[in-house]
Amino acid sequence: MADKNTDFHQNSKLFDLDASVQFIRKSINVRGQLIDFNRPKVMGILNITPDSFFKGSRMGSVDTAVAAAGTMMEEGADFIDVGAYSSRPGAADVSAPEELNRLIPVISALAKNYPHLIISVDTFRAEVAEAAVKQGAHIINDISGGDLDPKMIETVARLKVPYILMHMKGTPQTMKHLAQYEDVVTEVLKACFSKVAQLKEMGITDYIIDPGFGFAKTIEHNYQLLHRLELFKMLGVPLLAGLSRKSMIWKVLDIDNSDALNGTTVLNTVALMKGADILRVHDVRPAVEAVTLIQKLG
Template identity: 55%
Template sequence: MTINCKGSLIDLSTPKVMGILNLTPDSFYDGGKYKDESQILYQTEKMLQEGATFIDLGAYSSRPGADHISIEEEENRILPIVTLILSKFPNTILSIDTFRSKIAKQCIEAGAAIINDISAGSLDKEMIKIVGALKVPYIMMHMKGTPQTMKSLNQYDNLIEDIQLYFSQKIIEAIKEGINDLIIDPGFGFAKNIDQNFELLNKLDLLNIQEYPILAGISRKSMIYKSLNINPSESLNGTTSLNTIALLKGASILRVHDVKEAMECVTLFHRYKGQA
């Protein structure tokens, strides 16, 4: 189970960690935290040193009800940072969190390696075709609606079966466009309430039927802090607990704000599996 990132094969049969670097002023946890080049480079270096295999850059907040921004604003936020990070840390495997094909193409041409699309092509009909032409790994997430509307779209006949059907259809579309390296993200918190998020985590292993690597993005989300009646800033321990469950249920990538703690989960998971 490998993906090709700019000529380097990354083996996802052993779990990897993806560090989150939000370039938005309004993300639910770290919005506005990284405002200048020195802060961005410091956080990137920190995550790489702590063991992140991937750094995921996002310039469009996808939290529920987030403000919509223009493609020009997203472009102005993210493209200079791709260049900045790769000029300082040229071996970094950058993932680009965007649902817009123009942004995806520009960032890959600037040296990024992966596209992470919250809509799996639903919000930009050119996305899957563009990713296929670029020949890069594609993370496709399950979501209904948009970040502005998804909170009210959490009705399902059968949550897991509906998600399985969604991915089956998206995978067929991606393969037709020549995408070789696919990763599926079940979309914790996207068009799902807290109970549905926990059902999804409990049954995450059922998505292995797709035979593609699974990315789990649980870090500091409301399923944790609302369940514990705390704030996102206090939810690291809960994140670690649920990341461990995600690994046991078959996740290949943990997408996190806190790389060191996630790497500790992975290390202890290896010991548990007798792989140390």
């Protein structure tokens, strides 16, 4: 098997890039504040849904969500990612009005109670994203990379907010049937390069790439992506890893996702060592501890 440097060089040639990668952006501009990734960041997950795959992450009221966000901040979260549409495989579709009804009161309350908190809105709908930004959200986290709403990319460009672009095929309802690749790493990289070109063409400069663990990928695909995650640094922008309590952990270990914290920490550590700049997690403190310890390696 080729070593990591050879693998990186071969893939760089495949994408017609300089294998040395002359420039890797290590910051984004959030509401006029430069957020650098010399130390990786932790994004806490706040689900305003009744059916998210991890029961422990579901928030039943605005007050509960505000309290949970406060706890995450105390534990060291750099961002809070708020979502009102469950994207677990096979989840029921939720209308835009329902998504807005769930989401906007929470975004508004978070902005009011924690004026210095950086809020990310997890949605693939442009109208929901725009409403959330108007209520105080600062980052748009789109699981579809603009594929599920043709207005999303132009909306991000107009709002001038950072954008998290994730790779997925299909929809949450169909993606498990579309997990077919000849080489998952190469194909996901190619898709991300294409999307990055689109963002640049629209004048979007602050964006983050998420390879989309668990989204239209089998367990084997997920581990192939994680094994070669450092190749995504070729994109030259911050990299997000969303591994928290996913089936690639609990199915392999034959446990319930409620028992998958230790496995999550193991894979988060691997992701950090392979260059992840943001860990998106249900459990903030263990992720912050992983970042702190990995940073000691220099």
